[in-house]
Amino acid sequence: MENNRIFTQEEIYMARCIELARKGKCEASPNPMVGAVIVCDGKIIGEGYHRICGDAHAEVNAINSIKDKSKLKQSTIYVSLEPCSHYGKTPPCADLIIEKGIPKVVIGCIDPFAKVAGRGIKKLQDAGIEVTVGVLEQECSNLNKRFITFHSKKRPYIILKWAESSDGFLDVKRTGGHPIALSTPMTNMLVHKRRAEVDAIIVGTRTALLDNPTLSVRNWYGKDPLRVVIDRTLKIPENFHLLDDKIKTWIVTEKEHINSNNTCYKKLPFTDDLLPELLAELHRNNIQSIMVEGGSVLLQSFIDKNLWDEAFIEKSAIILNDGIKAPHINGKRHFIDFHFCVPILHYYNGNNVPAL
Ligand code: AOF
Ligand code: ZN
Numbered sequence: 001m002e003n004n005r006i007f008t009q010e011e012i013y014m015a016r017c018i019e020l021a022r023k024g025k026c027e028a029s030p031n032p033m034v035g036a037v038i039v040c041d042g043k044i045i046g047e048g049y050h051r052i053c054g055d056a057h058a059e060v061n062a063i064n065s066i067k068d069k070s071k072l073k074q075s076t077i078y079v080s081l082e083p084c085s086h087y088g089k090t091p092p093c094a095d096l097i098i099e100k101g102i103p104k105v106v107i108g109c110i111d112p113f114a115k116v117a118g119r120g121i122k123k124l125q126d127a128g129i130e131v132t133v134g135v136l137e138q139e140c141s142n143l144n145k146r147f148i149t150f151h152s153k154k155r156p157y158i159i160l161k162w163a164e165s166s167d168g169f170l171d172v173k174r175t176g177g178h179p180i181a182l183s184t185p186m187t188n189m190l191v192h193k194r195r196a197e198v199d200a201i202i203v204g205t206r207t208a209l210l211d212n213p214t215l216s217v218r219n220w221y222g223k224d225p226l227r228v229v230i231d232r233t234l235k236i237p238e239n240f241h242l243l244d245d246k247i248k249t250w251i252v253t254e255k256e257h258i259n260s261n262n263t264c265y266k267k268l269p270f271t272d273d274l275l276p277e278l279l280a281e282l283h284r285n286n287i288q289s290i291m292v293e294g295g296s297v298l299l300q301s302f303i304d305k306n307l308w309d310e311a312f313i314e315k316s317a318i319i320l321n322d323g324i325k326a327p328h329i330n331g332k333r334h335f336i337d338f339h340f341c342v343p344i345l346h347y348y349n350g351n352n353v354p355a356l
Helices: 009-024 058-064 069-074 093-100 119-126 136-142 145-153 187-194 205-211 274-285 296-304
Strands: 035-040 043-049 075-083 104-109 130-133 157-164 169-170 200-203 226-230 249-253 263-267 289-294 310-314 334-338 342-346
Touching: 009 035, 009 058, 009 075, 009 104, 035 058, 035 069, 043 058, 043 205, 043 263, 043 342, 058 075, 058 093, 069 075, 075 136, 093 119, 104 136, 119 130, 136 145, 145 157, 157 169, 157 187, 187 334, 187 342, 200 249, 205 226, 226 274, 289 296
Parallel strands: 075 104, 104 130, 157 289, 157 310, 200 226, 200 289, 226 249, 249 263
Antiparallel strands: 035 043, 035 075, 310 342, 334 342
């Protein structure tokens, strides 16, 4: 959004919808965050947001917040995402808006979910309701960039993450022993927070073999994401953490192997299409977001195939002089964030920009 911009009244109401939507940050997922505001005679008379996945949608909560329902017949409802038109866990919001006789609907962005995708708007228009679409559109879609990427690109939202030395290495060259600790204990906590915010973490074979990672969420509150490891020829020893069967894990391989309780062997073709195939499989399994944690080869493959949405790179002050070269990401840095005095370079791909 440009500086010195004058906001219209509609945009101000939509900004309030976004603000309300954010309150659903923790529990709305995998549903989108949605906020709604009802305005009558220039005053906000009702508000609501989608609190918990499976519970009432934003429009329902906004309508329910109003005592005198007769006012709805002279009101405008603002909603950050197109009202739904389908029976999911709850009935269609478009039907409710029609039933309540609300004459005007202002929408932030279209819902890319296949069962809605414009049908909500059509339903409202067919019922004679005045509909405006696209107020603070970019901001409304950024708010749900994971949900929107998942439904429109038919793949999870992809976050790349690594820490590199000040001279651009991920680690020293080694055949065993521990990785060089480039992260600080505090930035490491941040990594665990980010893990808790995604549905899956992916690592390559070399990282799995050399680091024997657990890939669990330990230094932050939250659920463990699905662990995904690329292991073409099943090289990872059975006593490694990734095969402990304690957390849901996918082993991506070209070999046949029997699954156990939490460990699922996904046989995929190891061709140039491995990553798109894997992403499609993750999509089929409702994985909305993933974080690629290494190593360098895997990260670089995601970058080279332009299969990424966001990257954050912890820039350590340590100098390694030599070692495993960090992946190369080109000219799309949006900002440098400092966490506990450590610079984190933040990149966004394409149209993805930070949400409001
Ligand atoms: C809205 N308002 O507040 C939300 C919407 O299973 P359900 O019934 O909860 O429906 C989930 C879908 O509804 C979700 O995938 C998205 O397309 C839409 N979410 N729609 O009108 C809301 N959260
Ligand atoms: Zn709805």
